Amino acid sequence: SQQGEEDPQALSIQEGENATMNCSYKTSINNLQWYRQNSGRGLVHLILIRSNEREKHSGRLRVTLDTSKKSSSLLITASRAADTASYFCATDAHNTDKLIFGTGTRLQVFP
Amino acid sequence: EPEVTQTPSHQVTQMGQEVILRCVPISNHLYFYWYRQILGQKVEFLVSFYNNEISEKSEIFDDQFSVERPDGSNFTLKIRSTKLEDSAMYFCASRAQGLGGELFFGEGSRLTVL
Numbered sequence: 323s324q325q326g327e328e329d330p331q332a333l334s335i336q337e338g339e340n341a342t343m344n345c346s347y348k349t350s351i352n353n354l355q356w357y358r359q360n361s362g363r364g365l366v367h368l369i370l371i372r373s374n375e376r377e378k379h380s381g382r383l384r385v386t387l388d389t390s391k392k393s394s395s396l397l398i399t400a401s402r403a404a405d406t407a408s409y410f411c412a413t414d415a416h417n418t419d420k421l422i423f424g425t426g427t428r429l430q431v432f433p
Numbered sequence: 434e435p436e437v438t439q440t441p442s443h444q445v446t447q448m449g450q451e452v453i454l455r456c457v458p459i460s461n462h463l464y465f466y467w468y469r470q471i472l473g474q475k476v477e478f479l480v481s482f483y484n485n486e487i488s489e490k491s492e493i494f495d496d497q498f499s500v501e502r503p504d505g506s507n508f509t510l511k512i513r514s515t516k517l518e519d520s521a522m523y524f525c526a527s528r529a530q531g532l533g534g535e536l537f538f539g540e541g542s543r544l545t546v547l
Contacts, residue, residue, distance in 0.1 A: 352533060353533055355536075362522075362541075363540060363541070364538035364539055364540045365526075370533075410475075410476060412536075418489060419481050419483065419489065420466065420478050420489050421466075421478070421536055422478060423476040425475045426475060426476075
């Protein structure tokens with residue numbers, strides 16, 4: 323079983339619409355992070371939410387965390403074609419210094 | 434802006450050959466990582482490195498893999514005898530702190546094993 327699994331696996335929307343991606347994980351965490359990956363490129367950090375936080379905002383991004391359900395969501399509001407990318411959640415678990423990445427959501431935003 | 438740099442960007446090798454992938458992490462970072470991503474699939478943890486030694490490794494990181502930080506700036510991943518299934522994108526990453534910090538990734542080295 324995997325530490326982080328995102329759904330949906332793929333999402334297609336029109337520019338201006340909101341995109342919501344979900345992530346579930348299995349173990350206790352210190353924090354959860356979201357990363358973006360353009361095709362064939364490295365991953366870029368978007369936002370970090372700590373285990374004692376429930377919601378965080380950064381520009382058009384809104385992240386929620388529900389530790390009781392071991393789940394998180396990433397909302398991108400007013401999407402743009404340039405938001406087209408894969409989005410991964412990653413968990414920082416207790417007693418470890420590694421980030422474990424989920425399976426990712428491929429987002430396609432049509433102009 | 435500081436960045437993680439990786440070389441080569443693409444390497445093609447024959448099965449059984451040794452490969453060394455190189456990374457220059459951000460200079461004041463203390464924690465270093467290698468991840469791999471088979472085309473279009475999830476990003477898999479290979480190994481973490483801190484204080485000049487491996488701190489954690491995954492099941493993928495078997496005896497064919499090794500890491501080194503030979504000179505205080507470079508961080509290398511060596512695959513001794515490559516297999517077809519080693520074909521993947523290999524990402525180096527670093528961060529300033531072990532817990533709670535964001536990872537900074539390089540652009541990756543694409544390894545193709547023929």
